[in-house]
Amino acid sequence: MSAQDLLPTDTTMGTLTLKVGDLALMSTYYATALGLQVLEDGVNVVVLGRQGAAVIRLEEARQLHLPQRGEAGLFHTALLFPDRAGLAAAVASAARHPLSTFVGSADHLVSEAFYFSDPEGNGIELYFDRPRNVWNWSQDERGNRTVVMDSLPLAPRDYIDRHLTEDAASHAVSRSASIGHVHLQVGDVDLAQRFYVDVLGFERTAGWHDQALFVSAGGYHHHMAMNVWNSRGAGPRKDTLGLGEVLIRVPAADEVAALADRLSHAGITSYHTGAELRFEDPWRNRLRVAADGQDGGIA
Numbered sequence: 001m002s003a004q005d006l007l008p009t010d011t012t013m014g015t016l017t018l019k020v021g022d023l024a025l026m027s028t029y030y031a032t033a034l035g036l037q038v039l040e041d042g043v044n045v046v047v048l049g050r051q052g053a054a055v056i057r058l059e060e061a062r063q064l065h066l067p068q069r070g071e072a073g074l075f076h077t078a079l080l081f082p083d084r085a086g087l088a089a090a091v092a093s094a095a096r097h098p099l100s101t102f103v104g105s106a107d108h109l110v111s112e113a114f115y116f117s118d119p120e121g122n123g124i125e126l127y128f129d130r131p132r133n134v135w136n137w138s139q140d141e142r143g144n145r146t147v148v149m150d151s152l153p154l155a156p157r158d159y160i161d162r163h164l165t166e167d168a169a170s171h172a173v174s175r176s177a178s179i180g181h182v183h184l185q186v187g188d189v190d191l192a193q194r195f196y197v198d199v200l201g202f203e204r205t206a207g208w209h210d211q212a213l214f215v216s217a218g219g220y221h222h223h224m225a226m227n228v229w230n231s232r233g234a235g236p237r238k239d240t241l242g243l244g245e246v247l248i249r250v251p252a253a254d255e256v257a258a259l260a261d262r263l264s265h266a267g268i269t270s271y272h273t274g275a276e277l278r279f280e281d282p283w284r285n286r287l288r289v290a291a292d293g294q295d296g297g298i299a
Helices: 023-032 084-096 156-163 166-170 189-199 253-265
Strands: 016-020 037-041 045-050 053-060 073-081 101-107 111-117 123-129 137-139 145-147 178-185 203-208 212-216 224-227 242-250 270-272 276-280 286-291
Touching: 016 023, 016 073, 023 037, 023 045, 023 053, 053 178, 073 084, 073 242, 084 111, 084 123, 084 156, 101 156, 111 156, 123 178, 178 242, 189 203, 189 212, 189 224, 242 253, 253 270, 253 276, 253 286
Parallel strands: 016 053, 073 123, 178 224, 242 286
Antiparallel strands: 016 242, 037 045, 045 053, 073 178, 101 111, 111 123, 137 145, 145 203, 203 212, 212 224, 270 276, 276 286
16 A cells, blocks of 8 residues: 555544433533533533543434444444543543443553443543553564554552542543544454555554454554454444444545545545545444544534
8 A cells, every 4th residue: 555545644533423312311421430521512412522622422312222232333432541640530430430330451562441331331441552662563474564462451459549649530630531542343354454444544553363453544553443353244234322423533634635535436435525524434334534623623
């Protein structure tokens, strides 16, 4: 793949949209359990974030049902914290909340991560990145450069005891947080690679046999991931609660236009406004690529 077919190195993840059945319950959960602030409170939409930057957009969809196990969709949304103290404060807050479900934790070598489920079963990862200069890279069997990751034990209580300072606990909301990556459930990893790498323009950074794929722009460990652990063979999604839209940010409209050309060449239908592009992956997961400053940060 040539450089012009890749997403730009400073690509980032934007606001993630969830369709929810109980807007009041879910917005209260994300505010109290994760310390997010309500930035927009509409009739059927609530946007939450940190320090004025949107993170999660909740759309009420009472008529929809929860997805069944085995369907494609969201595996988890990953909130990235700039320091261990901020992460420890968020983990402690989420763990205390009566509607949180703790799923697990792991030292991934490139990051330290804690996993929860929200009241409607959407996966959440809270994590901190180790500095890039301590990440290790190797080559896979195809000669591709891959980041070395693992899932080593990481004890939540010890982590909180070591890193939760009084300042972090009392000023947790003032610390920034952003969507670091989005992890999807898909039906087939090879098809995911053809779409997300060969067409969309991410680079493959890691894989787990035919079970999982990790992709990124600019040498990050991963901006997106796809797995078949619960969803092998899944077809296109039904309209359900859960994942609404994944937003990917690029620096300028030129990159949006270049992607529109790649999608058209691949026969993938998209809606292009000039500043942003809307389309679906093979499982009908909705994606939007927008130039920075063109979406008001929350749409």
